[in-house]
Amino acid sequence: MLDAIEAFLGVPAPLLFGQLLLGLINGAFYAMLSLGLAVIFGLLNIINFTHGAQFMMGAFAAWMLLAWAGLGYWWALLLSPIIVGFTGIILEKLFISRLYKLDHLYGLLLTLGLGLIIEGVFRNEFGSSGLPYRIPAELSGAWDLGFMFMPIYRGWVVVAALFFCIATWLIIEKTRLGAYLRAATERAELVQAFGINVPRMITLTYGAGVALAAVAGVLAAPIYSVNPQMGSNLIIVVFAVVVIGGMGSILGSIVTGFGLGIVEGLTKVYYPEASATVIFVIMAIVLLARPAGLFGRA
Template identity: 80%
Template sequence: MDTIFGVPAVALYGQLMLGLINGAFYALLSLGLAVIFGMMNVINFTHGAQFMMGAFVAWMLLEWLGLSYWWALLLAPLIVGATGVVIERLMISRLYRLDHLYGLLLTFGLALIIEGVFRNLFGSSGIPYRIPDQLQGAMDLGFMFLPNYRGWVIVASVVVCFGTWFVIERTKLGAYLRAATERPLLVQAFGVNVPRMITLTYGFGVALAAFAGVLAAPIYSVNPNMGSQLIIVVFAVVVIGGMGSIAGSIVTGFGLGLVEGLTKVFYPEGSATVIFVIMAIVLLLRPAGLFGRA
């Protein structure tokens, strides 16, 4: 059997694949955080809860309305994004004049409420969600077997991340958005409705989290705590990448997923902490983050 650095090649590829899957979620979530932070200067602590809501909405659509995974992939981000729009209008919009820390505290409180409600309604044990029929089975790549669904997660994440990057960095809408980030008053004077843009940006960031949640539903069991641990790791990812750049957060997300996968092969005990250790090293060498502006 082939080995690489004394590790069976199959095990190595398998862990790298799992790492890429985790990286896909880190990338989608940190991208959403970066989009929201760029526009509103708010760190959205509710992001993990909204990721979890995406998975639950997918499950509800299937169980209660009989709508398939593919409908969920479209509808769940819209539904959860709409709740995000309501939250922004009713609450977050009142805090823009204050210290940014209040935004963090508010969204932390909202995360407690949302997770508490789901825990009370659905319990903490987790509910399975079936992989859609079209994505059952696995492909033989020659050097390893790739379950179709996992391949799909990676492709979907890359496409959505790239699409978001393209819209923000390469279209007219994105140009308005970036301009409003730099000089909101000036952009408003040119006749752009900046408050509505902020609201929709928050809704979009939340929808990204929900999309990631739907992707995650068949892989992890759908449970109320699935977001809270993940979001703290994503915070570390965001600190490592720096929030200055959209492309940076995507690259950092996938990269750290791979590093985590490698750690699982070579030093399994360290796999839960490796991202935090990397964060500490990055803080020492480049406090603004790999892609951040000082």
């Protein structure tokens, strides 16, 4: 049976299963990052190009907490999103809030510029080769699955990412707070007339979206080297994920995040040279067939 599958697939089956699993893990990062972007775009109508830098800040905050304050991974998972989310709130108050009335393009330029500045500051301070961050002792080691060696930490990343994605989706779709948020997206004035402080809600939403990026950053710190360009490598792919899923669609960003991680994983087996481009090819096809994205409403 296995032989038949192998003959059909052209690669050994264990190798393929391994790649599917790894694709799922990378997809977890895509899903978490694109989720934050979707939340921010959905409510603020801002295409947040600072997201990659904020992901990186999350990882650096984890490193700083450990190196300067002696606080380990679990504390970082709690504190880093709060710290980075707070810097996001400051950015929103100082700069981004001034652009809501203008065209998308201004928000894009502003957040892109802010992202580049933040990255430059970190690069000047910490260099480009990165800082070491160890996997927490509770999650180190690996399971032998037979077809591959599965590090426990990577399994944890998938579980954690799924938890945050589902929690965010539930908050937005199933709670009263989420109902306010969705209502404010449609008719801000009307919601305000009911006595709800919409500007503050918008500020906090931006902070929450940024905090999601920081959580992803903390999750990524033990896997990749903590370096200033770790976000810029990822963010372009994540934007493609958001476009494919449909701008602003929460469910769309989660499903396409995981799905494209798997597609990318398969490309790495069959034609590794194209693994960086395959997502953009899919984006082009989706945009031709469904300009609003797979889950978007035109």
